[in-house]
Amino acid sequence: MDAQITRVVIGVDTGPGSLTALRHAWAEAQRHGAVLHVIHAFGGSDPQQYGPACIGAPDLHAEQRRRAREELRKICVDALGRTPAELPITIMVVRGRPGAVLTRYADRPTDLLLVGAGSARLLKRLFTSSVTAYCFRHAQCPVLSVPAPALVREYGKGARRWNGWVRRQADEAAREALLHGASHT
Incomplete structure (x- = not known):
């Protein structure tokens, strides 16, 4: 890496592996003197993740976003011991497929994108879309994979x-x- 890392970008979900990945991202941000950007993309692969959808509910996306933001705050507290407001980090909740959201956001050569290592099971890798693989193929910045x-x-x-x-x-x-x-x- 020739360029100085100025932003560390990580995508987190509600799985327990996010705790380890977020701790790793925080350490990388500290090491580089970079700003940590924590992103939770929702609605791309599991529309039921934040509760049942009500047909015709006018604020369904707003409610999903609110619940996702609450979960993201909880993940930050669990992983880092403090709320996002107490830390020099940026948190975002974005509707969309995680891989596309992350690579669209981490678009600078001075960014470092952290992703979970994904499944080691061959059949799962063959028949499901991997956020990690998508990020490695499409990212315009260095990508670091963090194993669970x-x-x-x-x-x-x-x-x-x-x-x-x-x-x-x-x-x-x-x-x-x-x-x-x-x-x-």
Whole structure:
């Protein structure tokens, strides 16, 4: 990298791996003396993520954005120990597909884009769209992939594979374990 990094951009979701990735992004921003931009893209792949949609609800997107912003604040507090207002970071909630949102925002050669490493399972990589792969293909800046901690990878082998409520419960259990210092090797 020839250019000085001035912005560190990271996309986070509601999964427990976001805690580790956000901590890594904060460390990179500190190391480079850069501003950290935390982005949560919603509505691109899981429209039910923030509750059921009501047909004809005039403020549905505003409500989804409000809930996503609340979740983003909680992730920042969980990962960094302080609210976004107490830190020199910028947070954004953007409607759209995560990969496209991130690469559109991290558009400078002096940006550093951090993304989760994604699934190591071959079948999942073959049949699903990977935000990480999209970012590596389309980014105009350096991209750093952050692997999920071992605890999160182990959850992925069990209950987290199921859809819906069970997956969300497994994510929350992994997040709590990561917050309270549990490790799994």
